[in-house]
Amino acid sequence: MNALEINNLIMYYELFGGNKLMAINNISFSVEESKTTGIVGESGCGKSSIASTILKILPDNAKIINGNIYFKYGEIIKRSGKVDLLTLDKKTMQDIRWKGISMIFQGAMNVLNPVYRVGDQIIEIMRYKDNISKEEANEKLEDLCRIVNIDSSRMKDYPHQFSGGMKQKAIIAMALSTNPKLIIADEPTTALDLISQYNILEQIKKIQKKLNMSMIFISHNLFTVSNISDQVVVMYAGKIMESCEKKKLFENSLHPYSIALIKSCLSINDKKNKLYGIPGEPPNLVFPSSGCAFYPRCPYAKEICKKIEPEYKEIEKKHFVACWRYI
């Protein structure tokens, strides 16, 4: 059973002067219940836009023109079965946020309100969402501090008194505070040093298992994503190139972009090999070329790749790919 299902989603940003930046170009994927789907891709490929689209916190110039986002837990807004988030009105969407879907933002971002105490901000959201008393909220805050491993006395501090790692932990605590069904983690470890990265990843994994939550994990780091996910989605230029189970990605990845990505990651660990990069430049999302988006950088490019975009197809169970080589 899927906790979240995205079908044929298209979203673009309208730019100054009337141009369109295609951030999400016909994307479909799903998140299984209490499993993790990882999204990997280079910066600017549209991964974070997916997170903002699911929660509907896009800026005014973003336009969603096609697609559905089905969310399984309609009971949160007193409906049965799955609901399409894109059809919900503002008020209902507000109820979905943080009760149904919450988000772990990047700690490097300025996510905490600088003029209120960190603890108060976490208590605030619990009290709005769960209608609990101050005492209950305080107790729960203590629990959360234990889970994410922060000294609970620090909750009386202001955000500027927190270090980067502590901010990230506080943000994770905030995302967990209301027991959401699905968590979107958008580069939750990118701003941290390696040791903290490892600790936080382990914590997130543990918490997820304990609370039985589904998760979307977004990162540009292939290793982090493959470490935590069950299913991996490889994105390029606002499109999904390949999607498969974690094991298959390393054993049997099919798309030339995935292969190149894995190769460039592995070469860091392998001392004998030279560093491997993908030749060419990232694609232009404002004036996309016809055909396959990866075509200009692809070593296997054929004439047809230039002209017609390959279809995104399931070639075996839970393994999707969009490439002319496999059609």
Added chain:
Amino acid sequence: MIHVGFTKYITRRILEGIISLFVVITIIFFLFRVMPGDPVSMILDPKMTPEMKEMIRNSYGLNEPIFVQYGIYLKNIITLNMGNSFHYSKPVFEIIMEKLPNTLLLFTSASILASVLGIFLGRIIAWKRNSNTEYILSVVGLFFYNMPLFWLGLILIYIFSFSLGLFPIGGMIDYQLWSFNPSIIEKILDILHHLFLPLITLTVSSFCGMMFLMRTSMVETLKEDYVIAAKARGLPDKVIRNKYAARNAELPVITALILGISGSIGGGVLTETVFSWPGIGYELFRSTMERDYPLAQGCFFMLSLITIVSVIVIDVVYSYLDPRISYD
């Protein structure tokens, strides 16, 4: 919230204020001495007898060299001995203390009203960008923001006092009413009746500046990560607007207030003059017109003091609102 550094910071601010005051009184001293003509005639009342003039000359040290005079002048100011007003034949300090409450009443009530109104409306127009509310408030605000305040005062007097007869033309109390020994409530109502038009004039001409500042600041704050994150959390709009966007947007507005104080004091002088409000600004105008120089100096000194104290007060308020401020 009060840090150890806070007292130190405020002490520094007060010290700076004292230096400003010192600069101001020095400017006044040299203005009166350097200007062409006999400086003595500017301090001495023409109606005095020669003996009295000589006495005053000695008490100001006017027969001494200029730096001695300066020393005596400083000593006089510190001991609040600012001489006698020619017009009232009373010590300047006494007159100023009499007028100070009237000025403070008008100035503080107008400042508070303008700040509250400006921040409130600025919040609305930033939140409802591109709405009719924004356009109407902006046009009205623009009009009043650029309107000379004394002219607005005159027009208000013309409409509400002269044509409609709703409010008195000027002054602070109705002497006829007060001579009948009215009750305290009647007295307060009478003062409020007189206060209304000057208060409106001063408020209307200063809230627009606040409103535009708040709008700009809030439009920028609305793009901050923490506001977007608050939206993602599904907090009610009202909470996001008030606790997240507006609360943070107020901070730069309060800092900008400091820059505007000198201007508001000028506005206060003009308003008091238009409405003959018996405050320090009006007294400054009248005494300069009547060449009552000791009183003019005293009034100017007091207005500078008000400016400096306001700057310090705003600083203290700011440090209460922004936990990030560090005092060094």
Added chain:
Amino acid sequence: MIKDYINEIKEIFNENWPRFRSNKIGMIGLVILIIFLFFAMFGPIYVKIMGPEYLPVNGMDLSLEINPNTNSYAWPPSLKHIMGTDAKGSDIFSQFLNGSKLGFIIGISIAIGATVLGTTFGLISGYWGGTLIDSCIMRIVDIMICIPFLPLLIIISAVSGSMNLITFIIIMIMFSWTGVCRVVRSQTLSLRTRLYIDSAKATGASNCRILFKHIAPNVIPLSFYEMTMIVGAAILTEAGLSFLGFGDPTQMSWGMMINYCRAQSHVFKSLWWILPSGLGITFLSMAFYLIGRSFDEIVNPRLRKRK
């Protein structure tokens, strides 16, 4: 050096003019400004056409009779005097035209002077941020902020008899630069740490060159915005001072017109006397404000409306 700046300004202009043209409030401001510019230039021509009795300060129409309603030579608008006359029979339209000329002279000269002064000090203070020069300049700014300058102007003009226009402009410049200085300083402080400044330093560019070649062009738009804001403030201050009777008596500015009207207690009798000048001040100051605001929206990407 100066040529570079002219080119810089040209470039900014060429780049932003299309955006400015599509900005509604900016265009409204520009239209109002052009109308007043026309008024300002039309003033002397009007006097030349109509004759010396239309001179703004001394001229008076001797053919007028006393108006029984006002008990003076003040007559409401007529064909001969399209905005009416004042108490001594002087043409108000001519005074109004002269007032717009003075408004431009006062506003623009003070704004340019204060902006040049403020930008220079701000650049110096910001570039050498944290040094003795910086703290000296900032203390001076802090002290200036605490001086109420309208009362100071009143005192100065009272002591010196009366203040002529040049003195007024100089004193205003001395008191208006602080705002620009603060803004430019903080911008310079942040620019100073940018990478391209470091790379310029690494290639051996002198401080002077970095300051004027690399940093100054980036603060010019900010200075320009501040300048438009000073124009309005300067016009309003001059009007206030003249209104109180401390202005230059040889110049018939808008504030002076209101002062004369009030001094001769004509406010209630002849509203036509104070309406044109008050509205003139409002709209001229508004024009500069609108242009500044739209310019800010264009140059400051954070305020730019999407789409």
